[in-house]
Amino acid sequence: MGKILGLGENAHWSLGVLFILMFLVGLGSGMLYLSNGDVGGAVSVLGPCAVIGLVPGVIFLFFAAKLSKERGDLERLGLFLARKGRATVAEVSAEFKWAEPDAEDRIVLALAENKVAGNFDRGTRQFYTEASVQNMEFVAKCGACGAGIGAWVSKTEPAKCSYCNSEPRPGFVLPPPLPAPVPMLYGPQPGVPLQYAAAPPGGAPAYGMPAYGAPAYGMPVYGAPGYGMPAYGAQAVPPGQVPFQPGQTMAAPFQQTLAPPVAPRVLAATPPGQMPFPSGQSPTVPPVGASYHSPYPEGAPPPPPPAPRRKRTVKFLFFSMKSGALKAVGFPLFIFGFMVLVASIYVSREPQFVGLGPLTVICSALFYLPPLLIGAALIIRAYREEKYKEQLLDIVDYIETYRRITLNLLAQKMQAPEEKVRKIISDILEFQLVEGYLTPDGSEFIISLRKEDVKSLRACPYCRNPNLNLQVIRGGSEKCPYCSGVIYFQEGS
Amino acid sequence: MGFLFDIKEATYKWLGIGSIVFGLILVAFGWDMMRDPKTAYLGYQALGGCLPFLLVIGILFLSVGLKAEREVREFEKLAAYLKAYRRIKIGALASKMKLSEYETERRIIRCVRLRLLTGHIDRATNEFFNPAGTEGKTLISCPQCGGSVEQMVMAGETGKCPYCGSLLTAGKG
Numbered sequence: 001m002g003k004i005l006g007l008g009e010n011a012h013w014s015l016g017v018l019f020i021l022m023f024l025v026g027l028g029s030g031m032l033y034l035s036n037g038d039v040g041g042a043v044s045v046l047g048p049c050a051v052i053g054l055v056p057g058v059i060f061l062f063f064a065a066k067l068s069k070e071r072g073d074l075e076r077l078g079l080f081l082a083r084k085g086r087a088t089v090a091e092v093s094a095e096f097k098w099a100e101p102d103a104e105d106r107i108v109l110a111l112a113e114n115k116v117a118g119n120f121d122r123g124t125r126q127f128y129t130e131a132s133v134q135n136m137e138f139v140a141k142c143g144a145c146g147a148g149i150g151a152w153v154s155k156t157e158p159a160k161c162s163y164c165n166s167e168p169r170p171g172f173v174l175p176p177p178l179p180a181p182v183p184m185l186y187g188p189q190p191g192v193p194l195q196y197a198a199a200p201p202g203g204a205p206a207y208g209m210p211a212y213g214a215p216a217y218g219m220p221v222y223g224a225p226g227y228g229m230p231a232y233g234a235q236a237v238p239p240g241q242v243p244f245q246p247g248q249t250m251a252a253p254f255q256q257t258l259a260p261p262v263a264p265r266v267l268a269a270t271p272p273g274q275m276p277f278p279s280g281q282s283p284t285v286p287p288v289g290a291s292y293h294s295p296y297p298e299g300a301p302p303p304p305p306p307a308p309r310r311k312r313t314v315k316f317l318f319f320s321m322k323s324g325a326l327k328a329v330g331f332p333l334f335i336f337g338f339m340v341l342v343a344s345i346y347v348s349r350e351p352q353f354v355g356l357g358p359l360t361v362i363c364s365a366l367f368y369l370p371p372l373l374i375g376a377a378l379i380i381r382a383y384r385e386e387k388y389k390e391q392l393l394d395i396v397d398y399i400e401t402y403r404r405i406t407l408n409l410l411a412q413k414m415q416a417p418e419e420k421v422r423k424i425i426s427d428i429l430e431f432q433l434v435e436g437y438l439t440p441d442g443s444e445f446i447i448s449l450r451k452e453d454v455k456s457l458r459a460c461p462y463c464r465n466p467n468l469n470l471q472v473i474r475g476g477s478e479k480c481p482y483c484s485g486v487i488y489f490q491e492g493s
Numbered sequence: 494m495g496f497l498f499d500i501k502e503a504t505y506k507w508l509g510i511g512s513i514v515f516g517l518i519l520v521a522f523g524w525d526m527m528r529d530p531k532t533a534y535l536g537y538q539a540l541g542g543c544l545p546f547l548l549v550i551g552i553l554f555l556s557v558g559l560k561a562e563r564e565v566r567e568f569e570k571l572a573a574y575l576k577a578y579r580r581i582k583i584g585a586l587a588s589k590m591k592l593s594e595y596e597t598e599r600r601i602i603r604c605v606r607l608r609l610l611t612g613h614i615d616r617a618t619n620e621f622f623n624p625a626g627t628e629g630k631t632l633i634s635c636p637q638c639g640g641s642v643e644q645m646v647m648a649g650e651t652g653k654c655p656y657c658g659s660l661l662t663a664g665k666g
Binding site: 055123127148400461462479 | 606618625637653
């Protein structure tokens with residue numbers, strides 16, 4: 001990010017100014033020399049000053065300005081995101097005139113530097129602030145015309161469906177704490193905005209079929225008021241022509257409504273502990289009403305903190321020091337041997353050894369060769385040990401990150417033979433770096449987890465196969481071996 | 494342990510810049526000495542003997558320091574992405590980081606070791622998730638087409654039906 005020497009923006013400004021001041025002092029001295037007619041003296045002062053003062057000063061100031069601009073950009077971005085609540089990467093890119101990948105990088109950086117608090121939405125590639133989660137709601141479909149909207153809209157600001165120009169909010173909003181199934185009702189409902197027309201009782205020309213057995217189920221009697229589907233954007237019913245209820249006085253907004261009568265569809269949540277699909281229904285094509293399965297009560301207890309990492313054991317510390325010790329012995333031995341070799345070559349060139357030179361080198365091999373060879377062997381061994389330790393720690397990290405991993409997969413990840421991986425795992429267990437065990441067939445390593453972090457599944461929620469025997473770890477998922485459905489760990493399931 | 498990286502990076506850069514600056518000071522003094530016939534030979538020695546050595550050492554250290562800095566920034570960027578997305582497929586992250594999936598996973602593992610982030614990899618979906626990525630809700634099927642969705646979405650997040658492309662959510666909050 002344009003930092004030199006790991007310094008911050010202020011340090012860059014300070015150093016830049018300091019170096020420039022040094023240059024200016026030198027410049028002043030140079031001028032004094034020039035005024036005395038000593039051009040050589042002036043050059044001798046100005047040259048070093050330019051090199052020592054001006055160049056580093058300009059570099060530091062350049063980086064300080066760059067850091068300042070980056071900070072300003074991130075602050076503006078943070079404010080923009082906080083103001084918008086929800087913004088796509090494309091919007092940020094257009095606003096700040098950055099390329100989209102750069103815009104995404106900077107959003108992520110702003111988040112990392114706490115300029116804004118929020119998260120990315122993977123489905124829409126939008127960034128949303130934490131505050132917007134409470135202030136916005138998701139509208140999947142327009143309640144009036146049924147057009148797919150799939151957008152987050154503010155609860156307080158007006159929003160229009162781009163297809164029918166009506167308020168789309170009371171459409172297919174799927175709130176998390178879904179109430180008990182409610183039959184489709186007609187007429188003004190509590191909580192439903194009044195701009196929607198009330199349907200006449202008995203013959204509801206609502207969009208979508210009402211629930212079977214509901215009062216409005218089936219077609220109304222031919223010729224009855226409200227028979228047939230109303231045309232989209234139908235004209236308002238003239239007051240008094242369609243009696244909604246004998247003796248009932250219609251509220252003013254209903255008299256002005258142009259939209260066809262629509263009953264809000266309320267999607268029922270599957271009660272906790274039940275299968276998402278009622279028996280007798282196809283599990284592969286579930287009914288619309290059963291599509292959102294949320295068996296987890298709102299306000300579920302927060303997950304327990306992740307298990308703390310194990311501390312390195314004394315045994316492992318000794319193992320870690322092994323390579324250092326080997327190097328500590330190997331390098332001096334090697335250097336000593338090398339120096340004796342050089343000395344023997346030097347001595348062999350002395351006049352008193354003329355004629356015996358090569359013999360001197362060969363004879364002194366007794367002194368330099370063993371330390372040279374032993375030193376080299378120890379150094380090679382030390383590097384091998386270090387590589388082994390690195391592999392061991394890599395495997396520990398893989399195990400801790402995956403929590404359960406097959407040895408085959410581990411061997412692929414490590415690009416090493418499975419046998420070697422197995423040996424490393426036995427060392428890991430010996431050093432007690434990870435608490436876990438190999439499965440009886442030795443094909444998988446499973447980390448020891450707390451009881452509340454593991455759920456056993458007896459039946460698949462998709463294919464309902466009762467022979468399932470899977471264990472899902474908190475936050476993770478497993479694939480059903482029968483239907484390949486991905487089953488996530490969820491609190492309370 | 495991430496700070497060790499920073500120390501390494503800064504040390505190399507300090508050594509590199511120190512050598513170069515020392516070399517430049519030597520140039521200045523050498524130049525000055527060369528102007529005097531009595532000390533000219535010393536100036537030549539300083540410039541010819543020490544300067545190349547200092548410059549080479551300096552450039553070497555600086556390049557190692559800059560490489561280490563780039564590495565640190567990439568790790569920090571990766572950690573920031575994983576924090577921002579909470580739950581992300583390693584393939585998607587690899588395309589954002591312009592790395593191979595294998596290399597991305599290696600770096601994630603390294604970040605975990607350096608304590609730059611905490612989290613786990615879900616082997617069934619090949620996703621990395623941090624502790625915040627475990628608090629989502631599961632979308633089982635699409636209400637529009639009935640297709641199997643099988644996605645975990647967090648609060649405020651939107652899922653996408655792989656069949657009809659409809660955007661779905663697990664709720665507003």
